[in-house]
């Protein structure tokens with residue numbers, strides 16, 4: 222059965238997709254390839270609509286009171302079954318951003334360091350910086366952070382001065398890379414030797430678009446010892462749900478659940494967590510995932526084909542096996558700011574590579590998640606024309 226999409230079309234609601242309601246909205250006519258959003262038509266309005274009624278019918282007043290501090294048991298049980306851990310190894314969060322903020326508060330004190338991949342999720346770094354943590358960049362290759370670079374960063378910083386290592390080994394934002402199993406084991410060994418926890422941001426893990434076998438998460442390889450894995454429904458259902466979870470050792474979950482915010486307010490997003498439990502419990506979530514992967518695959522393939530046709534050999538367009546983004550590598554003599562400006566003048570918004578750290582070179586990140594295929598093809602054609610006309614190498 223294909224998820225019903227007929228009941229609530231996004232079109233009658235188009236007037237609400239505007240600044241003041243939605244976080245970031247491109248001006249009319251712009252093909253927005255910048256944010257890691259799902260396109261309005263990919264957001265499961267019809268599927269989510271009945272879930273709140275189902276959760277309220279099933280749980281009654283228990284859905285409207287303060288929830289258990291670690292999150293409602295029905296969702297923790299389902300997440301545990303899905304991800305191979307026990308319910309007491311799961312804490313329900315309000316999404317990865319909130320989980321990261323919680324962890325920064327617990328693991329870090331101002332002035333301590335977090336080791337990140339040289340090119341990595343800009344807003345994750347922002348959350349770390351908000352907590353007074355210093356971001357230390359480690360070199361990477363096509364599989365993410367290199368173990369020797371992690372070793373150097375941890376040894377050079379000194380015991381006790383690194384709060385945690387932050388990694389996105391699966392469908393990395395922005396590069397789309399996936400670390401192989403041996404790389405994962407090597408990184409785990411380095412962090413364990415230094416006694417530093419790893420925070421594994423797995424926001425895109427369920428969005429594999431090709432028939433490839435993914436290596437197990439770091440958390441699974443380490444049986445969660447020394448690893449805290451962050452999951453989110455933001456990329457698979459919708460970020461407006463503000464719902465995610467983390468997997469960690471039971472004592473870590475207990476310590477996090479004992480934080481004042483959770484003791485005071487109970488589970489974050491309690492009713493939504495019960496609503497999503499209805500979706501997870503009877504297979505509807507898996508149907509949704511299959512459908513969404515097919516939609517994203519079509520968008521990725523459309524954008525890649527149009528970019529390659531338009532740009533030829535002059536730009537390397539990475540083909541990610543999952544997630545939302547493709548990473549473009551230009552001749553390093555080309556100016557990133559000029560490429561972004563040329564794109565903007567042609568009516569296309571793109572993300573500059575330098576936003577994600579100091580990798581060097583000239584890169585841009587393009588999201589294929591926010592537009593239907595015809596708009597992606599249009600965006601790629603505009604980019605190819607704009608960059609052809611843009612000043613050639615200095």
Ligand SMILES: Cc1ncc(COP(=O)(O)O)c(C=O)c1O
Pocket residue numbers: 257315316317318319342345389394422424452453454455460464465
């Ligand atoms: C790597 C990564 N982590 C976390 C997030 C944010 O997750 P959430 O919406 O669950 O806070 C994003 C969204 O762009 C992301 O790309």
